Amino acid sequence: MIYLNICIPIRIKISVVPIRFFSSKPPWSVLFFGTDQFSLYTLKSLNNLYSKSKLIKKLDVVTSIKQNANAIQVYARKYNLPLYNWPNVPEETVYDVGLVVSFGYLIPERIIKKFSYGILNVHASLLPRWRGAAPIIHAIANGDKETGITIIRIKPYHFDIGEILLQEKVPIGNDTEMPDLYQQLGELGAKYLIKSLENLPEYIKNAKCQSSNDVTYAPKITHDFTTISWFKMTSVQVYNLYRALKGYLVPVSTWQGVPIKLLEIKLCSDVSTNCIDKYPGYVMYDKRTKSLKVLCGDKSFVTIGSVGIFNKRIMNATDFSNGYLKKVPLECRYFK
Structure with a gap:
């Protein structure tokens, strides 16, 4: 019996994956997600830094673009910020971090993984208390004596469960009304989100998991x-x-x-x-x-x-x- 060694050439297709270079320190490349007046407090602060400081080198915006333009849509167009209509998020552009404020949509894991430092979220309560869409209303209606803001890393599949980077408390007076607290927390959330960007790797490293105790929920108002x-x-x-x-x-x-x-x-x-x-x-x-x-x-x-x-x-x-x-x-x- 005779064996023949025959070499058959095989063509292998090799995909070239572009290398993404992320920053390890400021200035950061940022993609912002928001839809309403509460998120506008943060976008305004970010845009001021974008034009005047060394903290942010790129600022793009994602919102839900509709015929009746929301506050984020109007502001982004006024200041010529690149604007994307959810869920059409830019695929090839590199961002260091995503920032979410009052967005209202769950962001899938494939998008979260595009960011070297993940996506941060401003939530208007002292998590894990009042997870959900209407934390300010539920806090006042239930007679809470304090609330605050929490900066977290978002996770896929569920709202408001990520690790905590920063928290700040705010008292609720006996006669405090929602519009006043809304503005106070909106401005405070912007301040502390920017604070997290000033030393982002360190805050990410020291982020702590939320307690499983004392969890309460703040669903949409019916x-x-x-x-x-x-x-x-x-x-x-x-x-x-x-x-x-x-x-x-x-x-x-x-x-x-x-x-x-x-x-x-x-x-x-x-x-x-x-x-x-x-x-x-x-x-x-x-x-x-x-x-x-x-x-x-x-x-x-x-x-x-x-x-x-x-x-x-x-x-x-x-x-x-x-x-x-x-x-x-x-x-x-x-x-x-």
Whole structure:
């Protein structure tokens, strides 16, 4: 038997992968992700540094581009920042770090891995408390005495679970309203995100995992969240709900089966004396303060300065009393 050694040439296709060169110190190449006014606080600060400092050498922007332009879209175009429409993220351009503020979309792992230092996120709470879309509203509505901002590295598949780089606390006063806290946290988040960029490798190295204890969630605000449950809620809880929704939505209830909006809600120091036989939700008119007094679940009151009846104009408490309250018997004067 004879064996022949035959050499057959085989063509092998070799793919050339471009080498990516990442920085180990500033200035950084940055891709920013954001959609709203809260994220605009950070983008403005980044853009100021981009033009005036040695911290940032490249600043591109990703947002959800729509016909009704959002705050990020408007700002990026005004200042001629390169703008990309999510999910169309630039594939070949090299970035050192991604920065996410109030973006609202989960970023897949394949994109996160494009960044040498991953993607950082500003979250408006002291994580792991209030993970989710509406941390500021939930913090005020639940009567929290403090909140803050947290800088984390994002992970794929879940929101707000990444390692913590920085945190800063902020007190919540008894009368703090959402717009004021929103601005305070937006500005603070921008400040601390920039602080993390000043010594990014060190902050990444020392990042700590979130505790699995004391985790709470802050989901998107629904109609049920805005609806006052007069039997279950104390006067303080009703007032907290009003403060939490201020500038965004308003607490709602019903009058004689018709949906209503309740505005200018305040705590009332009066104690129930002549309402022993009344149930929570009972409404009376106070001539002295020219407001409505509503009985809450703990037998204390809130006052209401104006009311919005469905498909009607907003009216003050006096007009509501004259036009609606006085036209029904005392035993029927309830918000439900």
